[in-house]
Amino acid sequence: MVGESSDIGTLHRVTELATRAVPGAAGASSVRWSLGDGGERPEPLASAASHPDLAEAVDRQLARGTGPIFEVVQERRALSSDDILAEARWPEAMADLLRRGVRSFATTPHLNEPVLVTLTLYGVTPRALLPGQQALAALLVAQGTAAVSNSLQYGQVHRTAVQLQEAVESRAIVDQAKGILMHSLGCDADQAFAEMRRISQTRHVKLTALAQRIVGDQGLL
Template sequence: MTQPDRRHRTGRAGLPARPDWDDGPAVDTVGPMATSDTVITDELAIEIARLGLVRESSDVATLHRVTQLAARAVTGCAGATSLRWSTGGAPEPLTVASSHPDLAELVDLQLARGEGPIFDAVRSRRPVSCDDALAETRWPGHVAAMLRRGVRCFTTTVHEYDQVLITLTVYGVVPGALDPRQQALASLLLAQGGAAVSNTHQFDDVHRTAVQLQQAVEARAVVDQAKGILMHALGCDAERAFAELRRISQTRHVKLTAIAQRIVSGQGLPDDPPPGRDEAERA
């Protein structure tokens, strides 16, 4: 998407015209948009289900998919933003995703001030909405920024599960465009996105543990081989061979596994440290 025009533009009766970031169908800028009950098609159901799969490499990629799908699927939604938050203490954003640059600027404004509708939703763990920005009095500075970007209404939904706290804010370009009945769909998208983030973190933890175990097994195998070589060379038992490995590691300031690898590969032992090094380090 090309960078949108950031200038304040007005339509009829001085109201904001359709912003450049609104990719939706043309609508009348005066009066509320007609709404309907949520209809989940087979294609949409498949996309929502896929949100819960572990397929992204980062929270940003997952939340970006949530915002893109919300902008397409939620009736009256022209764009969306989604944030992952810390779950303890004061609200702290960990990840930010947006469907459009102008909406990302609205999020950045709230994060810079540490207040706004998204913060209110996170603190209360309840949805926060605005049907008409021109009639809104709760966030004067934020509302002015929304109007400059053509936003006339929004709804922020919160989802918390398994130490993952996520918000999804959907924006409309005409008053009342976001029917409350559409909140269920936004909540469903958010829940699936939260599940994907949680699953990704669990997968990362399991993968990290598996890698560490594999490295430990490989290191143990190398050490055992080095012990065998020393047992043959020194004519000693396994305990004495391991003690010798440990002594060499400590005196040469090289990890034991690295010493074992050098012995196994036939590279020989590293040189002794310069005289006085141990004393200097202890001093």
């Protein structure tokens, strides 16, 4: 696989960040593609993966020239499989992933001319990657594509990923706190959230901080 070392470094960072930031993702891989001229088929220029087993599976698919990654590039749209064990498409590529413990995947493309990058997330259980989490992957691959085409520094991509991860974690802690209030107050989710907002506003406590206190069983204040 050919490609400038800086591009490969950026792709590695995108896969690492995606694996850490996207809930349900046990690993990731990314590929930079040439756009081709006229009717020429796009060709892979560089690739990276978060684990050697995933790198091997990607290399085998790229060497064959067929599989879900190629369809994503040709059609410029995301593709996924909730359960590879029941997947009838791309038998060779799916067999490669199953042998490496993968049960679900989602591939997202992003074009920032002249750069096209695909990001694939892998789950070790069926339906590990929810649609909302794929939106997070789309933001990451967009950042990665911009980094390759504009030679942006890793820090910018990292800051974006950290902010996204913090948003995901904040949502999770608020949901946990809502569940605790629903149980203790005997109310539904909307009423629990309304009560949290009321306490947050009247006592001048941030909603996330309040949720952390509720989950930590430290009282409301």
